[in-house]
Amino acid sequence: MKPIADWDEAYLNSLIQVGEQESLTLDYKGSAALAKGDKERNDLSKDVSAFANSAGGLLVYGIVEDKHVPIGIDTGVDRSVITKEWLESVIKSRIQPVVDGLAIKQINLPTKGADRVAYVVEVPAATSRAPHQAYDHRYYKRFNFESTPMEDYEVRDLMRRSLEFGKKYAAAWDLLVEIRRISAAATQRIGLENNWVPRERLMIGVSQDLRSAGIALVSLAKPVRDQVSQIIHIVDRFNAIVETVDPGQLENARMSDPLRGQMANLRELCSSVVDGLTEVLEREP
Known part of the structure; x- marks a missing residue:
């Protein structure tokens, strides 16, 4: 129709x-x-x-x-x-x-x-x-x-499903904010020149709330959960390289083409997760 x-x-x-x-x-x-x-x-x-x-x-x-x-x-x-x-x-x-x-x-x-x-x-x-x-x-x-x-059991079941959706909605909203922040960080690093910068400036933080959000994420679709796991893995690997690359430069490091490739992959994953979360959030409670 x-x-x-x-x-x-x-x-x-x-x-x-x-x-x-x-x-x-x-x-x-x-x-x-x-x-x-x-x-x-x-x-x-x-x-x-x-x-x-x-x-x-x-x-x-x-x-x-x-x-x-x-x-x-x-x-x-x-x-x-x-x-x-x-x-x-x-x-x-x-x-x-x-x-x-x-x-x-x-x-x-x-x-x-x-x-x-x-x-x-x-x-x-x-x-x-x-x-x-x-x-x-x-x-x-x-x-x-x-x-x-x-029937009474139908009312109770609908209430239960309502609570479950509320939890799912909250998890999707919190995750959307965090994933968009990580995506913006990846975009910013892709645009950096090959100049030496403080290592801390290159590293990307992942909130502890996201790392410990397993119970909340269970309510979301499995592809979204898998992609979030990949995002955390890419960020951790990127940070590990930034911490150890060019040790002779002490506190400085720089973006290389391989690191840019990782950030491009990260941004693509973030975009996919945002699309999946948006489907949940469009059914606004």
């Missing part, structure tokens, strides 16, 4: 034409489901809670469905009565904790009238804040095209 930012009335009609069926991550609702009564507000909170506590997904308001297959766009929602800001307010006030990353798209329906719109609510899957509780202090999930209460 297209990003919801690109949706318009024509795209809604294309979903209808191809018969895009409801699923774990897609639910069609009539425009009447968006109203200012308590029932409609409560149902909205249940549905958002269910998507967040499952795999995330899209709530599409303004489409009529039959046996979970879309069959047409209804009369739409009055934009002056149900606004995007009102929707955001209802969702934030009736779900705890707040669902991060939620997005709402208002879609103009010119064929239904100048004041008529449809809405798409994009709900991300919960990460470190999971699970999300609806208005009635219950936790919901998507099951058989519906929002149904979660």
Whole structure:
């Protein structure tokens, strides 16, 4: 599917034409489901809670469905009565904790009238804040095209996975800062001339936190862990050479082409690790 930012009335009609069926991550609702009564507000909170506590997904308001297959766009929602800001307010006030990353798209329906719109609510899957509780202090999930209460064991499991993701996120963030520092140091040394400089100026420090971060790093993917190990090894080898090369120069040393090669390799590894960590951090809790 297209990003919801690109949706318009024509795209809604294309979903209808191809018969895009409801699923774990897609639910069609009539425009009447968006109203200012308590029932409609409560149902909205249940549905958002269910998507967040499952795999995330899209709530599409303004489409009529039959046996979970879309069959047409209804009369739409009055934009002056149900606004995007009102929707955001209802969702934030009736779900705890707040669902991060939620997005709402208002879609103009010119064929239904100048004041008529449809809405798409994009709900991300919960990460470190999971699970999300609806208005009635219950936790919901998507099951058989519906929002149904979660079992106790499901709530506990989601809480456990939320804590694990939080640890993973923290480990990725701390590591990203350190790896970027090492990459910058490698870049700076590659650019040095072949002049003699104090040995200490050439050496690269690796924080003790990184050297002892084994438990935290276990939560990250194995390729990332392996590359971090290689980074530490390259830095240690580089420092050892800097400490012993040209002993006649006492406190001085200089960058050689082989050392530049090591720094280029180090910078490449750092770039790869940064890419892997960014994938984790993009799912911001």
